[in-house]
Amino acid sequence: MHVVTIQERQDKYVKKHNAAIRSYSEMSLLGRKIANVLLYNAYPNLTAQSIHTISISQLLNLLSLKTHDYQKLKHSIKQLMSTIIEWDVGKKEKITINIEDDKLFNSKENWKACTLLSSVQINGTIIKYEYSEVLRELFYQPSFYSKISLCIQSKFRSAYAISLYENCLSYLNCGTTGWLDIVAFRKIMGVHSSQYQIFRDLNRRVLQPAIKEVNKVSNIEVTCETKKIARVVSYIKLCISHKKVDVEKEIYHQNSSDLFEKLINYGASKNQAKSWVITYGEIYIKEKLDLIKNSTITIKNPIAFLNKAIKENWSGLKIKPQVYENKQVYEKQYLSQEENITWFKSLTDNEKIKLLDRATFIFPMLTVHMEYQKIKILDEKFINSNIFTMFMQILNRNNI
Numbered sequence: 001m002h003v004v005t006i007q008e009r010q011d012k013y014v015k016k017h018n019a020a021i022r023s024y025s026e027m028s029l030l031g032r033k034i035a036n037v038l039l040y041n042a043y044p045n046l047t048a049q050s051i052h053t054i055s056i057s058q059l060l061n062l063l064s065l066k067t068h069d070y071q072k073l074k075h076s077i078k079q080l081m082s083t084i085i086e087w088d089v090g091k092k093e094k095i096t097i098n099i100e101d102d103k104l105f106n107s108k109e110n111w112k113a114c115t116l117l118s119s120v121q122i123n124g125t126i127i128k129y130e131y132s133e134v135l136r137e138l139f140y141q142p143s144f145y146s147k148i149s150l151c152i153q154s155k156f157r158s159a160y161a162i163s164l165y166e167n168c169l170s171y172l173n174c175g176t177t178g179w180l181d182i183v184a185f186r187k188i189m190g191v192h193s194s195q196y197q198i199f200r201d202l203n204r205r206v207l208q209p210a211i212k213e214v215n216k217v218s219n220i221e222v223t224c225e226t227k228k229i230a231r232v233v234s235y236i237k238l239c240i241s242h243k244k245v246d247v248e249k250e251i252y253h254q255n256s257s258d259l260f261e262k263l264i265n266y267g268a269s270k271n272q273a274k275s276w277v278i279t280y281g282e283i284y285i286k287e288k289l290d291l292i293k294n295s296t297i298t299i300k301n302p303i304a305f306l307n308k309a310i311k312e313n314w315s316g317l318k319i320k321p322q323v324y325e326n327k328q329v330y331e332k333q334y335l336s337q338e339e340n341i342t343w344f345k346s347l348t349d350n351e352k353i354k355l356l357d358r359a360t361f362i363f364p365m366l367t368v369h370m371e372y373q374k375i376k377i378l379d380e381k382f383i384n385s386n387i388f389t390m391f392m393q394i395l396n397r398n399n400i
Contacts (some may be wrong), residue, residue: 012150013283014040017142018170020085026190027083029159031076036148037062037114038129045224046140051130056124077120085135086113127258146170152218160206161213163189168222168240173312178369178390179227219243242279247360255321262289267303340392341383352377359394
């Protein structure tokens with residue numbers, strides 16, 4: 001197929017539930033891109049209607065592609081009907097990564113799954129597609145999601161690279177995936193068990209090329225560490241950060257001046273305002289400004305509130321502005337290790353277990369790390385482990 005990149009335009013973003021990111025692991029590069037574009041196109045009317053339409057020319061434009069190979073497009077769209085989205089509704093959409101099949105179900109689990117598209121139809125140049133009711137509700141107001149840039153996704157040329165990019169975005173606020181079992185890593189990357197069974201091959205053919213491409217074309221930086229057991233690489237840890245930019249050399253859109261002015265009026269410095277816009281994009285920043293605008297109570301320290309909302313990707317359902325009524329309360333969110341240990345020791349066992357449920361809801365892989373290190377939250381050694389530091393970061397009691 002002959003593919004030509006179209007001239008880059010103003011960026012567009014799609015909110016993608018983290019459960020969908022994990023479930024797309026075995027999709028092709030084009031299939032993953034099409035899924036994101038279809039969700040972007042449907043989102044404004046996602047809850048109001050089940051069937052959505054998009055022309056092939058609109059689809060290609062949002063994909064930043066020119067092609068006449070409609071059979072390949074059709075095959076990729078059909079693939080979406082066999083893609084299964086699954087999540088744990090018993091814990092508010094907690095995402096389950098199946099590392100061992102025999103641990104998938106338990107007596108307390110409330111598990112749900114459905115196909116990505118219920119139906120699809122192509123009439124001439126018009127594509128009609130349908131989401132199930134339960135999936136529309138899940139996708140419209142996701143508790144945990146990543147903002148996927150359609151502009152950035154168009155630059156990827158490898159299915160492994162775009163898979164790595166989307167999975168890393170879901171861990172961006174934590175700064176790391178923590179230690180991932182090789183089996184778990186292979187699953188989220190879509191590497192079949194029969195492929196690259198030796199880590200040397202997996203590293204050379206999958207991991208390093210994917211990291212190189214993500215660092216080259218995206219807005220994040222990814223590095224990786226490995227851990228060996230009996231001289232065999234058994235665990236991988238990915239470290240993720242926003243890509244550093246030269247604020248003074250960056251070119252901004254002319255229509256950004258009003259946005260910068262609003263940020264500065266709220267108390268942001270010029271460099272901070274520019275850095276936010278470059279790192280997160282105008283649409284994302286405007287979303288967070290709307291949280292302040294639409295707040296039902298007075299926010300006395302808007303810049304502190306805004307900083308937290310931007311970094312933690314707050315949505316309207318998660319706002320707790322009363323915490324930000326003054327600067328002193330905001331600064332108290334970031335505590336030393338000693339203060340965190342003292343606070344943690346003061347909790348009851350029941351409170352600790354509830355906090356663990358909350359942390360694993362936010363960061364499902366925490367359970368895997370604890371099992372690997374054979375640490376339980378009620379163990380005395382828990383507070384002296386690196387898991388405790390990660391635990392505090394997930395609860396936003398440490399400055400990551």
